[in-house]
Amino acid sequence: MHEAPPAGPLPYYEDPSPGTGALPPRAWWAHSDARRVNLGGAWRFRLSASAGAEDESFARPGFDASRWDVLPVPCHWPLQGHGMPAYTNVRYPFPVDPPHVPTENPTGDHLRHFDLPDDWPGGAAVLRFDGVESCARVWLNGAELGVFKGSRLPAEFEVGELLRPRGNVLAVRVHQWSSGSYLEDQDMWWLPGIFRDVTLIERPEGSVTDFFVHCGYDHTNGLGTLRVDCEPRGTVTVPELGLDIPTGEPVIVPVEPWSAEVPRLYDAELATEGERIPLRIGFRTVAVEDGVLKVNGRRILLRGVNRHEFDPDHGRTVDPETMRRDVLLMKRHNINAVRTSHYPPQPAFLELCDELGLWVLDECDLETHGFEEVGWRGNPVDDERWTPALLDRAARMVERDKNHPSVIMWSLGNECGTGRGLSAMAAWIRERDAVRPIHYEGDLSSADVDVYSRMYADHAECERIGRREEHPLEDAALDARRRAMPFVLCEYGHAMGNGPGGLGEYQAIFHAHERCQGGFVWEWIDHGLRRRTADGRSYFAYGGDFGEELHDGNFVCDGLLFPDRTPSPGLVELKKVVEPVRIEADARRGTVTVTNLHDFADLSGLSFGWVYEEGGEVSDEGRLKVPALAPGESAVVELPLMPRATGRGEALWTVRAVLAEDTAWAPAGHEVAWSQFAVDPVVRGARSVARPGKPHAPRRAEGGMVVLGPGVFDASTGVLRYFNGIQVTGPALDVWRAPIDNDRGMDWYPQGQLDRQWRASGLHRMRHRVVRVTVGGDTLTVVTRVAPAASDLGLRTVSTWSSTGDRLTVAVDVTPEGEWTLPLPRLGLRMGVCPTMDQVDWFGGGPGEAYPDTRAASRIGRYRSDVDALQTPYVRPQENGARADVRWAELRRVDGSGLRIDGTPPFWMTLRPWSTEELDAAEHTHDLVPSGTLWVHLDHALHGVGSHACGPEVLPEFRLAAAPATFAFTFTALGDPGAPLHTLPEPS
Ligand code: GAL
Secondary structure (H helix, E strand, O other): OOOOOOOOOOOOOOOOOOEEOOOOOOOOOOOOOOOEEEOOEEEEEEEEOOOOOOOOHHHOOOOOOOOOEEEEEOOOHHHHOOOOOEEEOOOOOOOOOOOOOOOOOOEEEEEEEEOOOOOOOOOOEEEEEOOEEOEEEEEEOOEEEEEEEOOOOOEEEEOHHHOOOOOEEEEEEEEOOOHHHHHEOOOEEEOOEEOOOEEEEEOOOOOOOEEEEEEEEEOOOOEEEEEEEEEOOOEEEEHHHOEEEEOOOOEEEEOOOEOOOOEOOEEEEEEEOOEEEEEEEOOOOEEEEOOEEEEOOEEOOEEEEEOOOOEOOOEOOOOHHHHHHHHHHHHHOOOOEEEOOOOOOOHHHHHHHHHHOOEEEEEOOOEOHHHHHHOOOOOHHHOHHHHHHHHHHHHHHHHHHOOOOOEEEEEOOOOOOOOHHHHHHHHHHHHHOOOOOEEOOOOOOOOOOOOEEEEOOOHHHHHHHHOOOOOOOOOHHHHHHHHOOOEEEEEEOOOOOOOOOOHHHHHHHHHHOOOEEEEEEOOOEOOOEEEEOOOOOEEEEOOOOOOOOOOOHHHHOOOOEOOOOOEOHHHHHHHHHOOOEEEEEEOOOOEEEEEEOOOOOOHHHEEEEEEEEEOOEEEEEEEEOOOOOOOOOEEEEEOOOOOOOOOOOOEEEEEEEEEOOOOOOOOOOOEEEEEEEEOOHHHOOOOOOOOOOOEOOOEEEOOOEEEEOOEEEEOOOOOEEEEOOEEOEEEEEEOOOOOOHHHHOOOOOHHHOHHHHHHHHOOOOEEEEEEEEEEEOOEEEEEEEEEEOOOOOEEEEEEEEEEEOOEEEEEEEEEEEOOOOOOOOEEEEEEEEOOOOOEEEEEEEEOOOOOOOOOOOOEEEEEEEEOHHHOOOOOOOOOOOOEEEEEEEEEEOOOOOEEEEEEEEEEEEEEEOOOHHHHHHOOOHHHOOOOOOEEEEEEEEEOOOOOOOOOOOOOHHHOOOOOOEEEEEEEEEEOOOOOOOOOOOOOO
């Protein structure tokens, strides 16, 4: 039971109503011939600890704020040295006591003095705020304009009467906490402030109050329909279509349609008596038909991401260049859709989506997830006192964004549970915009929506849903209704840390089932805030780094981009997995089958080429003629006659599809899709490492050593101590990895927290007991049992060393003992070598990181890197940097001397300037400091990565079960060791 609210009116910031004084919501437009003044720039600022700490005298003209700080508006004040950011995912960082907020309520008073331009005509004008978190009270020249909430939504006030030519005083009081905060529990930083533009806009007599562009496209006859409703009435001209029509009148004309793939826009102008507004019109029709989401009559496949607005220095204040950069990065990574999680973005972002082509799921600024912590008691979306605020938010989104062709669906919000308020929002939206489908994920019954949406459903469940065989709802009518809906994953592939794994397997399901129309990877960018250590090294901070009492750690860093917008390996993988052209080889026949997986575009924009490589070196290359296939079509194309193998090494074909011409989003030559295949698959991995040569025999030497070719071993432990005169550590069997976020899982998956289980089993503290060292014939054989304390599990390991010429080979046999139920993190050898060997060449998978379930983008080739560049800087350090399918690697010093490693079969190579233990202990990237050894991991197998930080575990086929294994490595000295012996520490 809830206490009765205290007597007396609530202060405005606690009142659940949306606010007072603002104009009715209306369409946004970028510009018109009406003048506008951007009021951004240097404002005066004062922070108080509570809402009522200061009186309102600051809003009066003449108030002296010269001793206040200066703040660059738009901004979040905690990122400007006033107070601190705070991060929670689900939990409210204040008592759940709606609509009350804490007395400690950081309150920022903002003051801006401005003059009007000399040619300002006078008359009506509006003052617009594009985004203020979370509640603002506004005065102009001492007169109060009103109060608004709804942080990521615009608010406008009529101000014409109050304006003066000179010395206007705009005063804004912003409270961090308000009743609105209960509706804004999105998983992100709590960041108060005037964080989007503030603009003064002239409203001449007869100017546009609002307009609604209704556009459709009939794919059966190629005709577009257009009707622009406008208040007041005016005309619309579309020169390219020869149209000059009154507003309100429909026309039907032949047009080219708009789609995310071919974003055809027509320049137009809306003119009323008092204003001319340039428009960009896109003709398209969105519909749910026969259980499928269609645009212009065709099923679309969403290759989407969830995008929060984020910048590591400015939080949710994102400048126009950054927005454009996001869209370009998306387009260049084959992404075609964006969910504006979990609030309408800055309006200009949607213009970019119209222009460059992205399907948009526009989501309302609404989340009440924290009520789940209290059994959803008091949830505002099921309490009619809040319904006006919910309707206000729906209207402010729909009215603002209704004219964008890119917006194909409205989303009511995120993670609010269920309630009548949501139904009211849906009903209002349907009434206002009958055309666009409605989305909301949080109500399993899907009663208010048009698409069945889920987050993080695993692959098996998606397959069942794809077959329309999902678990039934109790209510038969609702069940039948939902079963007839298209299905989207509004979130999947949780991109936290190393991962997400299993994307390719989702994509296969989207292709196999018409109903599964893709989804939106969670999420676009890590929200790490840039900070510096005392000694000036920059790093990204996450929850808990600002002294928060409650926080959710690095769960705020779960994006495909690092905070500085460098693509992570996850984005590179996604690009490959969702590529819109499939290239499949039939190496025996010498053909490739090319399939156009676009929904609208034919292949005329792409050119195809092939490369034939031997041993990683290009032998020949050329163009491939591929017809301009229509969407869904395939063609079989012949490769040129197989060049005769020259014996220079393994032969591989790569076929690539690249942009034939420059586009608005990437230059000609930009790679869109590719495939690589072996000419003779038998070649791969079959090459014997042992090359001819007379075997050396091991011999005992002084100091308790055994010498075998270039190797010197400790006779009692069988451990290699020197190779070719250089001191080395190991190699020894290794199973541990610094757990990735997906190994850690979340608290709500107790059974799945592999990290804990691994540690409980002692996999991070395995001991090596030497069972036997046998020197005999041509080999040195070392038997060890690798096992953790307090357990009878173990790995019996037989390492057989042999040597010919300057080469030393170890063949390893591993046999698990005991009842292993957990997967192993890795299985391979780790050795420490001199850190000056930090230049590496390899022949194998690259150029980037790959793990068993994230290896789609890895292609075989010859690569070169230094060790530093092989590290992936996950915001919270964790296992990273493996390269797949490595045949051989050469580690060199600057003088060219070094070590070559050949693997049979190919192996996973990871090189680090710190140990796994150091990586495991690090919390931030700046904790990692080279520790004097180059750690070389030569892995026979790795456990997959999955996306269990918030989603499915590693799929069974990528689990590394403890099982008998056999593998071998050959070490060869390169050049003259030259350098003096290097003393290495033992692993810490
Ligand atoms: C979802 C939520 C997102 C985010 C994600 C996990 O439940 O909608 O906002 O929290 O999980 O990162």
